[in-house]
Amino acid sequence: MKTLCFRRFADLFSIGLILVLAAYGVFSLPYWFPPSELMRSQAYQLGCNNSIGVFAVLAAVGLLTLRAIFLAGGSPKSLDRLLDFQTDKRQTSPRSMPLSILFFFIAVYLTLQIAVYFCVPTLAYWGETISCLPRLELSWRYHLQLYTEIDWAYGPALFYLPAITIEIGRSLDIAPDISYLACLGLMTVAGLWLLFDVVNCFRINAAIRVVIFSVTAICCCGGSMGVNYTLLRFMLPYAAILFLHRRFASPTVVGRRNTWNACALCFACALAVLSVSTEIGLVYIVAQIIYAIHGGLFGKRFLFWTILATAAAPIVMFLAFPGCFQAMVAFSKGGNTLPLLPGPHILFYLVCLFWIAPIMLKACATRHPQTDTPLWLAWIAMALMCVAPALGRCDFGHVLFNGLGIFLMTFVVLWRYKPRWLPAYAASMVMLFGIVASTLSAVYASNDGNQYTQILATLSGSPKVLNPKPARLVSELGLEKYEKIAIPYGIDYGTRKWLIDTGRFLPQFHPDYVNVTSQADLNKKQKQLSMADAVLLPEPLVGIGGLNDHQFHNATIRQAIVEENRNALLVSVLLCCPVSFKVQQVPLIPALEEARYITSHFTFRGKFGGWALFVK
DSSP states (O other), rough: OOHHHHHHHHHHHHHHHHHHHHHHHHTTTTTTTTOOOOOSSSHHHTTTTTTHHHHHHHHHHHHHHHHHTTTSSSSOOHHHHHTOOSSSSOOOOOOOOHHHHHHHHHHHHHHHHHHHHHHSSSHHHHHHTTHHHHHHHHHHHHHOOOOTTBBBBTTTTHHHHHHHHHHHHHHTOOOOHHHHHHHHHHHHHHHHHHHHHHHBBOOOOOHHHHHHHHHHHHHHHHOOOOSSSSSSHHHHHHHHHHHHHHHOOOOTOHHHHHHHHHHHHHHHHHHHHHOOHHEEEEEEHHHHHHHHHHHHHOTTTHHHHHHHHHHHHHHHHHSSSTTHHHHHHHHHHTTTTTOOOOOOHHHHHHHHHHHHHHHHHHHOOOOOOEEEOOHHHHHHHHHHHHHHTTSSSSSSSHHHHTHHHHHHHHHHHHHHHHHHGGHHHHHIIIIIIIIHHHHHHHHHHHHHHHHHHGGGGGGGGGGOOOOOOOOOOHHHHHHGGGGEEOOOOOOOOHHHHHHHHHTTTOOSSSSSTOOOOOOHHHHHHHHHHOOOOOEEGGGGGGGGGGHHHHHHHHHHHHHHHHHHHHHHHHHHHHHHHHOOOOOSSOOOHHHHHHHHHHHHHHHHEEEEETTEEEEO
């Protein structure tokens, strides 16, 4: 009895020690090693190095897994036969979920999107469409090349599918917004169908599967209106590896012909996931290689050849789109990241990760794997690699979407181990990622404002940047005289439309400063500006050009301090955790750098309505 008590105490002590070290590594240690490369992000300004937190999480998972394998007694229940592939005719197939639940959520999602479309004044300035529609507009107007002339942080399919839809709509005299909405609707339907298909493969009671699907669909139902944040992007890798496993799970899959077929399927799946999301595509490729290695070591040697086919996919992608991985590199260095704080959604995510990952890895670490072992191993590998994007831009949305794999596996393991905990877990997900996240998103959207034109107005005593009627702005500044006019800070939709319709708009690498996170990004933007005949600059920034280096550095510091309160509010809202924002490092402020470049290389000609005109 004393021995059992001691073992129990030692077991709990080891778990507690690892979790305490993990908490220190995630929420404290990143501030001891601030990012060294100049970036634009709240995490950089606060001196938080998110990479340290990611390494701490993965190290904690590794220690918990080793403890589970070598110290914890017994072996976990097998996770095999939790998926239904009907490879064995003697197995009884569980009843499928009713399609009505899928159609219901499709109707809910599409109704919400249509409601947003009719409620917002301009779709191009709502939610994630700010990152999508302006770039699509530049593409169809100027036929610019993706990644080299148009900045895009996602896969080419998410750009060209709506672009092609808009082109088809134009030939039929359909407004671009309607065409974009139609494409978004199709992607929404595809994403929900993938989620439905994956959940429906769990060999679990049909009612529980309905709960899993419904809870996940409720949490992912947002109004961002961006093709970059649909379930299609985040469920495709899990559905793709499931598709391959269905083909390879049968013991009759052998022979040279099947080897060529397997290579073709693996290459096609890897390329498809890469085309939707480059960063998630690389995660998927690593997971698919792990699947092939495991399968090759345990009987299916033809899978070794699929490693070459899988590795060829990113090479083909890079040759077709040379700049497709550029945004991912900038984000991995700390661009556009949020500081790691103990927000409720982050704690919930880490609890699921620290509990589920060791169980899954221990179940897969066996010399006698079962049918589904390589699939679970690939899924948990993807879930662990998605820790980096989840804890980078660590708001509710990024934690939810990048954590979908671990959240779905938590449902499965809970049903197997602790079925009584399922209602509490489901309710917690709906509360956190459904109710709380939606409320905070609404508060954030209502207080965000136009960050590119108004945040720097404090340099001149907080004057307001106006958006007069386009006709007056054009006539007062005489914009008809110039052939190429740049608007690097954005402007009202009417003036922007006039510039585009009359062929005067200068297409820039980064419209409206979206994704300008590093000095390299800023240099590309300034290179584009050198081709402009005229530039529209917010009036409060006119005096920047007259400052010497010392004065400009002091102005940058003052602006960083002014942003403290605003960033503290935004971060507190986004992470649902109060934070006292103190500047530790002066971040890159591209708007100031750009203003200095413009006022130094162009000549002031006049001002009106809060905007100043500079010409060559």
